[in-house]
């Protein structure tokens with residue numbers, strides 16, 4: 299096996315300019331990324347962006363055409379899969395249907411030449427880890443989807459890999475089970491301290507589980523950041539829209555006022571945005587604001603307070619209401635022509651929405667809650 303003992307200041311995994319071309323199509327287009335030991339990292343991106351191909355290169359099922367993959371400082375880009383202290387858990391789980399749960403889990407240790415007694419100890423340990431004690435003799439088709447998923451996880455962990463790669467591991471589970479399994483996976487990862495890289499196209503799943511997320515688009519890493527940073531400071535319009543809901547207003551930079559920019563937007567009038575840096579891409583840019591940062595106030599004989607001193611104030615009319623339980627999303631048609639979405643937390647009020655269709659409202663938000671993005 300490839301020995302891997304990264305120095306304390308060294309990443310466990312270093313991906314350097316890795317590329318993979320199928321025919322003339324660059325599925326992975328020059329990806330560089332460091333993963334620290336013990337991290338729970340998510341590769342997030344739409345279907346076909348190259349996530350699985352990148353993971354397959356880490357596992358050794360695919361060789362990169364360019365670049366290096368260093369594990370603990372050693373180049374493993376061309377090592378065989380079983381020579382790497384890396385295991386991969388596939389989307390389809392790929393359990394052996396004719397083998398019992400025990401034998402599925404024992405498969406890796408057995409092939410690695412582990413003795414019978416040690417294998418029994420290891421299997422028992424893994425069964426306890428994924429809370430499946432008592433089901434050792436069952437065959438995969440006698441298990442529920444969630445149980446099969448846990449057997450696959452136990453099997454992938456049985457050889458105690460340094461790095462576990464998970465390709466859409468929860469895709470086959472229904473929503474409730476997926477959410478509880480997310481929690482279990484996180485707890486397991488913390489307990490073992492094993493480095494996890496998970497591939498998902500589900501941004502909520504990535505945000506929930508990972509401490510860092512790499513967003514992939516068209517074979518490239520678009521941004522690598524913590525869930526919070528990704529949501530609060532996306533680097534492009536594409537990322538802002540891919541990660542959560544967002545209001546985007548295209549406009550032109552007019553002037554600087556201290557650490558604020560004044561921007562004339564096409565659909566939302568003049569907006570003021572906190573931004574210490576100068577716009578780089580000429581004068582055209584976009585303003586992004588998350589729906590929950592947009593406040594609403596009723597207008598009329600008894601106006602709601604709050605908006606009077608707001609710097610960004612947009613008059614409009616409620617055009618659509620979407621009740622989501624914990625919050626309600628209001629689409630406000632602005633007098634300036636555009637639409638702004640405001641997500642308002644629901645109070646205990648049972649009888650009605652806070653605002654009604656066609657009601658005149660002010661949508662308002664602070665310069666600090668806006669993000670300036672390239673057009």
Ligand code: ATP
Nearest residue numbers: 320321325343344345346347348349350351352499
């Ligand atoms: P998904 O979430 O749908 O699995 P993905 O982001 O994992 O997508 P990949 O499976 O990495 O995407 O595929 C990236 C691109 O490379 C796709 O357009 C795919 O069709 C193409 N591709 C992958 N493997 C091969 C192959 N062996 N031969 C030719 N093209 C391939």
